Amino acid sequence: MRQINSICIVDDDPITVFGIKKILNNVVECSNVKSYGNGKLAIDAIKEALTKEENLPDIIFLDINMPIMDGWQFLEEFTQLAIDQKLRVNIITSSIDLADVKRWEHYRTNSQHLITYNNKPIKKEKMAEITKVA
């Protein structure tokens, strides 16, 4: 099984967080999986890790609709951060709104990171594909 150092899940829905973790267990081996209830909590944690020069998550699972700071606002701040590595961000959403797809396109083409757009629910095969480190 694939070994991944650190994974971060940003979603306010505990069921989704549970689901992602469960499927992840079947696909990769990762001892460090953290989850945050909204974008603000997640971005704060990443910023802190950056200043403390700790390891950053290799893969981020990101929900769009969240309180306080939603997925887009998170991406806006995240893509501005001075990160040397190329990280992987998997947007996990139930939205099939074309406007959301367009916004993803915008971030995808304007960022050094690998950003993907995935509709819920995530199946095991899909999870295997999107957990390859960028």
Next chain:
Amino acid sequence: MLRIHQKQSNSYLIKQLPTATVFLNTRLEVEYASDYWIDYFNFDDRNVFGKNVFTLFEKATDSWKQTLQHCLNEKKSNTGTEYFLDVNNKERWFEWTNLPWHDENENVIGLILQTEDVTRRVESELKLQRQHMLYNEKSKIAKIGSWTYDLQKQELHWCEMTRAIHGVSQEFRPNVDIAIDFYKPGHSRNTIAMALNKAINQGISWNKKVQIITTKGEERWVMAAGKPLYKNQKIVGVLGTFQDIHDQVINELKTKENERLLRTLIDNLPLNVFIKDVDSKKILVNRSEADFLGFDHPNDLIGKNDFDIYPRHIAESSYEEDQKVISSLRPILGKETICERKDGSITTFLTSKIPLIGIDGTATGLVGISLDISNLKQKEEELRDLINVTSLQNKKLVNFAHIVSHNLRSHSANFSMLLDFLVNEKDPEQQQNITTMLVEASDNLLETLNNLNDVVAINTNTNMDRNPVVLNDMIQKVIQNLQGVIITNRVQIVNEIPEDIVLQVIPAYLESILMNFITNAIKYKDPERDPLIRLGTVLQDNKIELSISDNGLGIDLEKYGDKLFGMYKTFHNNKDARGIGLYITKNQIEAMKGSVTVCSEVGKGSTFKIYFNETN
């Protein structure tokens, strides 16, 4: 001796003759001459006696010379006219008469030549001739003919032109009956017959515009005039003129017809039409313009300028426009102008001003055409409002559709995922865990459906009855219901709303709105201070503005402003925040055709303003 004496006495006798007479011998030499003759030809300085007559008259014509010779030979008298140049080099005419000069034995011994000054007569003859020619030319050009009628002889004479106008030849012999029959039956013929009768019997002249029918059957307009001729105070005939004025009359009729056509056209156009001179004074105004300006007749506006009709500021800009068109010769076409009448009423026009350019290339004024588009303007505005409302509705609908789709999809994704886990899970403890989550997901879905149902209900019941509600009564009721929360959170409520404020609302919505705002103010209180809620109203342009201010956490509007009233949007780490309250509140306000705004500062508090449109 006797003979010499005789000759001398003859000479003296002839010298005194009161006529210009000269006696020539057979050699045509002057034998005797009267002083008159010498004077007449200005021969004073020269000795004429013994001189040949033709040396005296150098310019004598050959025919005269022959005539004189002829007189000597044939002993016949003759007369003729000759001219000579006098001392002033002026042409002078004389008439001569020559007679053979006999002696006692009836022998021709010469001839007697008598001359008479006819310069004046010849001149007047020439003048008459010229005038006659001129008259003929004039008559041809003006197509004026003449005629005379001799009462006694019952004879009618037509001149050349009169004949030409009638279309008859020079041999045609007209009489009065024929002449009258040339006139068109009816008005023309009756008029002339009567006029002629009156001229003959009462001595009344006439001058009438009538029609004749020529021999070619062509109807032509003529000006027929006549007046009685008197002799010894008795009417002996009638003379008159006869002028072909057909072309003029036809042109006149055409012009009049065109004028009438134009007038009818501009008077009945659904446009305001006016013509102004270079000083912007109206010189023509149509019916519509007069009606618009409240004048009984278009003529009442002639000579007036815009300053006489419109308020000063309107007149000034219009005058400026006129002058620009007149000086630049460039028209203004289809310009939207706002016109204010003296009574203050406003009309929107589509105005064109076109310069009237004279023969010399400068403007003599301008033609103005205005189309009243006020109705169109109003319709356009109504349409724009409707489009705004529709697009707003459409936006809301799309938004709602997304909310529904997103929320339902999100739940169904969870179900699908959990069921997939459950099927593949062997561990009974894990199975139990997943089942609990399924129940939770089911509850969430139910709640979402309930919320969506509420929103749909609000938006479909926009025609629910609105009743007058005393605002303060409703506030009291809400405060009463929230009594527990208010006391627990030590909330202070300051109500500055006057007692007499009454709103036309759906009471249940008003209650829900107030409940939501007050609850929110408490829910998102600043933990550092006790909540203070201030309620007040302002009356503005028929709208009642209800403001609800708190000293709570406040919201970062720069970040969340566009989402504040969205569905399932929450902005604080609050367990009770469901992201549905403000969405429903906004829908309820809009269902009553009101609106809501917010201003807020993080750490200080928020103020929501709700506008109730009382005119609706």
